[in-house]
Amino acid sequence: MEKILTTPIPEAEARSLRAGDVFYLSGLLITARDEAHKKTLERGAPIPLEGLAIFHCGPVVQKGDGGWKVVAAGPTTSARMELFEADFLRRFKPRVIVGKGGMGEKTLQALAEVGAVYAHFTGGAGVLAAQAIKRVREVHWLEELGIPEAIWVFEVEKFGPLVVAMDSHGRSLYKELSTQVEKNMETIRARIRGK
Amino acid sequence: MELVEALAEALARASTILPEEVVRALRQARDREEGPARVQLEAILKNVEMAKAGRLPICQDTGTPTFFVRFGVDFPRLRELMAAIPEAVRQTTKAVPLRPNTVHPFTGKNPGDNTGRYIPAVTWEPVLGDSVEIHVLPKGGGSENCCALRMLAPGVGLGGIKEAVVEHVVGCGGLPCPPTVVGVGIGGGADLALKLGKIALLRRLGEPHPEPEVAALEKELFELINASGVGPMGLGGKTTVLAVHVEYAHRHPASLPLGIVIQCWAHRRASVRIARDGAVEIVQ
Numbered sequence: 001m002e003k004i005l006t007t008p009i010p011e012a013e014a015r016s017l018r019a020g021d022v023f024y025l026s027g028l029l030i031t032a033r034d035e036a037h038k039k040t041l042e043r044g045a046p047i048p049l050e051g052l053a054i055f056h057c058g059p060v061v062q063k064g065d066g067g068w069k070v071v072a073a074g075p076t077t078s079a080r081m082e083l084f085e086a087d088f089l090r091r092f093k094p095r096v097i098v099g100k101g102g103m104g105e106k107t108l109q110a111l112a113e114v115g116a117v118y119a120h121f122t123g124g125a126g127v128l129a130a131q132a133i134k135r136v137r138e139v140h141w142l143e144e145l146g147i148p149e150a151i152w153v154f155e156v157e158k159f160g161p162l163v164v165a166m167d168s169h170g171r172s173l174y175k176e177l178s179t180q181v182e183k184n185m186e187t188i189r190a191r192i193r194g195k
Numbered sequence: 196m197e198l199v200e201a202l203a204e205a206l207a208r209a210s211t212i213l214p215e216e217v218v219r220a221l222r223q224a225r226d227r228e229e230g231p232a233r234v235q236l237e238a239i240l241k242n243v244e245m246a247k248a249g250r251l252p253i254c255q256d257t258g259t260p261t262f263f264v265r266f267g268v269d270f271p272r273l274r275e276l277m278a279a280i281p282e283a284v285r286q287t288t289k290a291v292p293l294r295p296n297t298v299h300p301f302t303g304k305n306p307g308d309n310t311g312r313y314i315p316a317v318t319w320e321p322v323l324g325d326s327v328e329i330h331v332l333p334k335g336g337g338s339e340n341c342c343a344l345r346m347l348a349p350g351v352g353l354g355g356i357k358e359a360v361v362e363h364v365v366g367c368g369g370l371p372c373p374p375t376v377v378g379v380g381i382g383g384g385a386d387l388a389l390k391l392g393k394i395a396l397l398r399r400l401g402e403p404h405p406e407p408e409v410a411a412l413e414k415e416l417f418e419l420i421n422a423s424g425v426g427p428m429g430l431g432g433k434t435t436v437l438a439v440h441v442e443y444a445h446r447h448p449a450s451l452p453l454g455i456v457i458q459c460w461a462h463r464r465a466s467v468r469i470a471r472d473g474a475v476e477i478v479q
Contacts, residue, residue: 020231060293060294072251102369122234122428123337124459147295173231180424181365188361
């Protein structure tokens with residue numbers, strides 16, 4: 001059975017997700033990259049974010065007669081948002097952060113405090129993401145920040161697959177994997193030096 | 196076909212259709228993976244199909260348009276070609292569309308058409324003859340951020356090169372969107388080593404270098420990196436790289452430059468060949 005979470009997501013539901021779980025998202029997905037995080041922390045969010053999902057993404061969009069159309073919208077590298085995400089989570093309480101590549105200790109700590117997860121979406125799968133975006137509800141700070149950095153409010157249906165990579169119980173797949181990779185690297189170094 | 200039209204079509208194809216051998220390598224990777232790694236590769240393959248069917252950009256990061264031109268010194272339309280490259284970029288940016296990705300480093304202004312100072316980045320290489328071959332390589336920011344230069348001490352030898360490449364690629368983890376294609380440039384100078392790494396990416400995926408010593412290094416690096424377990428998207432698995440390509444130049448006795456260029460799974464490229472008589476061929 002495919003698991004689908006619908007926004008607004010209650011804290012308890014976010015806390016029930018465990019690292020490694022796969023799920024899909026329906027409801028509101030809000031893009032925020034570096035500048036959007038920074039500006040939101042400075043002047044407040046343009047819409048209430050509690051229970052919603054944040055997406056590290058700079059989309060390709062096209063303006064037509066019926067408004068904005070999303071052409072491609074895969075995730076960007078989340079590590080850059082590590083500067084802001086812990087404060088952002090505590091202040092605005094989104095329940096899901098969607099990105100790629102993982103985030104650090106500060107974010108992991110904030111996910112546990114707030115009751116939220118970091119979910120990985122396949123990097124580069126921009127068309128797959130776009131087909132789940134049914135409508136652009138609104139866009140904020142477009143003039144000031146430009147297309148990739150603006151805050152886009154997407155209505156999504158079955159957006160995914162999303163892999164819970166960091167949960168609210170202190171588990172991070174990235175941290176666990178890096179221990180394993182370091183062990184493998186010892187063997188690899190020995191192979192190189194032995195030849 | 197006009198030059199602008201041919202180049203625009205090549206850039207559009209490169210941005211929307213993944214070369215067949217890259218798709219094949221991704222399918223093979225999917226078949227040997229399980230768990231989260233397989234979920235990633237299935238999503239990638241589904242995305243690739245949808246992009247091709249709808250002529251949509253494979254990834255929202257449509258990259259910095261980068262061109263490598265091998266031009267015959269007797270090719271008669273060079274002046275026209277010079278102007279056609281940025282014009283093709285402007286047209287394709289609107290038509291596909293591509294994401295406007297050129298930002299002024301001081302003012303933050305984005306001209307909106309993927310051109311700017313020194314951009315599109317074009318490498319001109321004169322060769323004997325009267326035809327021209329233009330390679331288009333749109334390369335995303337995530338993987339470009341993972342490129343590196345190491346100025347090694349020549350005494351470390353081939354072992355030192357292997358260790359530096361493996362440490363770097365594995366250290367990047369999921370950041371460059373693995374499974375990646377790695378281009379390694381050895382020798383030359385600092386700039387040439389990196390350029391050679393990029394040129395290595397122009398070769399058909401997995402086609403070994405014609406010289407056996409170089410091909411052996413490619414194979415060994417491929418196996419060593421895939422033994423790391425980083426896996427698709429850095430979530431663990433057997434496939435961290437789809438291929439490693441190596442190019443080299445002679446080096447200064449005191450220097451061993453090593454350029455490491457990483458390309459994401461969306462290894463997008465296309466080429467245009469134009470004969471003296473104007474006959475155009477677009478290949479991927």
